[in-house]
Amino acid sequence: MSHLIENGLIMLAIVFSVNVIYVSLLTVRTIFTLKGKRYIAATVGVFEITFYTIGLGLVLENLDQIQNLIAYALGFGTGVISGMKIEEKLAIGYITVNIISSNPDIPFTQTLREKGYGVTSWYAYGMEGDRLAIQVLTPRKYELMLYNTIKEIDPKAFIIAYEPRQIFGGFWVKKVRGSKLRREEEKIQSE
Structure with missing residues (x-):
């Protein structure tokens, strides 16, 4: 040496x-x-x-x-x-993405759920009228795929993302953990 x-x-x-x-x-x-x-x-x-x-x-x-x-x-x-x-x-952990769609008539929630995301949505009122507020929790490894999906659904959507510190109960504990999302990712990669 x-x-x-x-x-x-x-x-x-x-x-x-x-x-x-x-x-x-x-x-x-x-x-x-x-x-x-x-x-x-x-x-x-x-x-x-x-x-x-x-x-x-x-x-x-x-x-x-x-x-x-x-x-x-x-x-x-x-x-x-x-x-x-x-x-x-x-890409360890999860990310929470809050989305505000300027058009509450877009089938945002349904489209995201069909792709395997856990989605909570509600109607909101913004400065320029009715909005659809959506919250999505996803594994971080699917973060970019989620952003691309959001942009396809509503290119004008307002997006804020952050990492949650704790997750208890709900849709994630039982269901998602990525199974549908993995299939979606594989489909995108094969295209």
Whole structure:
């Protein structure tokens, strides 16, 4: 290992790569922690701290080499981006989407239910008249598919999305958990 570290470019690549891995794991561990997945978070944390210690040790052993510190910092920034991309792919948890349709006569609720979404809707009155207010809960991995469906149904719909912290009872506990939505996703991917 000391022979590899003596080569400056290899050292920079190692420091950069170790920090990308460390920060990616940090991001993923944080997400698992926030989602209440404590054992997965703890397991990821073991690898995270191992990479952190290795990377920091390499930089501290060679503090006279400013390029190592730069590689460490660039690896940190790249790791943040990498960790966010991994989190997007994992898409853990659920998303709640509130939709306001400017046309209450569109069969919005029925169309979304046919596609497998859990939907609650009610009539509302906005600044410019009657509206249809809709609330949809879906696994995060189907979020983009839901947005595309909403835009197909009503391109002028107003959409607000957020992540719920707790879910109890209702349609989701028994039914959806993705079965109809998986079939819908497979149908879209095969087109």
